[in-house]
Amino acid sequence: MSMRTPLSRVRGLGSAGEGTGHFWKQRLTGVANVPLVLGFVWFVICGLGSTQAEFAARVSSPLVAAMLILFIVSGVVHMKLGMQVIIEDYVPAEGTRIAALIANIFFCAAVGLVGVLAVLKLAFGG
Amino acid sequence: MSGNSRTGGGADARPLSPHLQIYRPAITMTMSIVHRITGAALYFGTLIVIGWLASAASGPAAFDTAQNLLGSFLGRLVLFGYTWALFHHMLGGIRHFIWDTGAMLDKHTASKVAWASLGGSVALTLLAWVIGYAVMG
Numbered sequence: 001m002s003m004r005t006p007l008s009r010v011r012g013l014g015s016a017g018e019g020t021g022h023f024w025k026q027r028l029t030g031v032a033n034v035p036l037v038l039g040f041v042w043f044v045i046c047g048l049g050s051t052q053a054e055f056a057a058r059v060s061s062p063l064v065a066a067m068l069i070l071f072i073v074s075g076v077v078h079m080k081l082g083m084q085v086i087i088e089d090y091v092p093a094e095g096t097r098i099a100a101l102i103a104n105i106f107f108c109a110a111v112g113l114v115g116v117l118a119v120l121k122l123a124f125g126g
Numbered sequence: 127m128s129g130n131s132r133t134g135g136g137a138d139a140r141p142l143s144p145h146l147q148i149y150r151p152a153i154t155m156t157m158s159i160v161h162r163i164t165g166a167a168l169y170f171g172t173l174i175v176i177g178w179l180a181s182a183a184s185g186p187a188a189f190d191t192a193q194n195l196l197g198s199f200l201g202r203l204v205l206f207g208y209t210w211a212l213f214h215h216m217l218g219g220i221r222h223f224i225w226d227t228g229a230m231l232d233k234h235t236a237s238k239v240a241w242a243s244l245g246g247s248v249a250l251t252l253l254a255w256v257i258g259y260a261v262m263g
Contacts, residue, residue: 027223027226030219030222030223031223033216033219034216034219034220037212037216040175041209041212041254044258045254045257045258045261046261048258048261048262049261049262051186051189052182052185052186052189052190053186055182055189056182059182068179072176075172076172079168079169079172082165082166082169083165083166083169086162086165086166111172111173111176114176114180115175115176115179115180117183118176118179118180118182118183119179119183121183122179122182122183
């Protein structure tokens, strides 16, 4: 006899309540990161040796700014998921683990926000 | 009840599942470990990327400082390592996408793909840097 409620079975999210959410987000951002990483590397190579004014002019292109923001957002979400797994694998003490999981989210959120703000500032005429 | 039965060799010692030090290293295992290490390295390497973008947004003086720092020998060394970690993690990820479909999972194919991703990451890194130095003239 199953002790699961019919609602729980229909939702199919398992005991952690997340289903395949983590796996799916990791793959989704991973797929997005392939072209975004290549685009970012290309962006860096094309701008080697440029002055700040030239750099700002390039980021003022909506296409470049959009690519950079997508790269940053997809990147930090992917980072958050990956580091979460590393922490869950290697930090057995519950208190330390929870602190590390919180620090991970704070770090990724801060890094992502600073990056997006920097791009927006340059995109809107720095 | 003799305390720690996981590590003790007493009468109640239980079998342990084999771990890293038991297996002969295989390329798939090494690439799996390197995938995680490059992922963690890229996690902190993102600080360089974001710091660089933030310096550009802060103005010419800050940008020049960042460019000089990244352009120094040590800076280039770190960026070279970052480039390799980026490409290695990217190819490792693509390998996982292929495996997600159920393809290339048999032992010999998996080993070949692991070697290919290692070779590919070195090739892409060198290519990016050769193009980079060519662009700079």
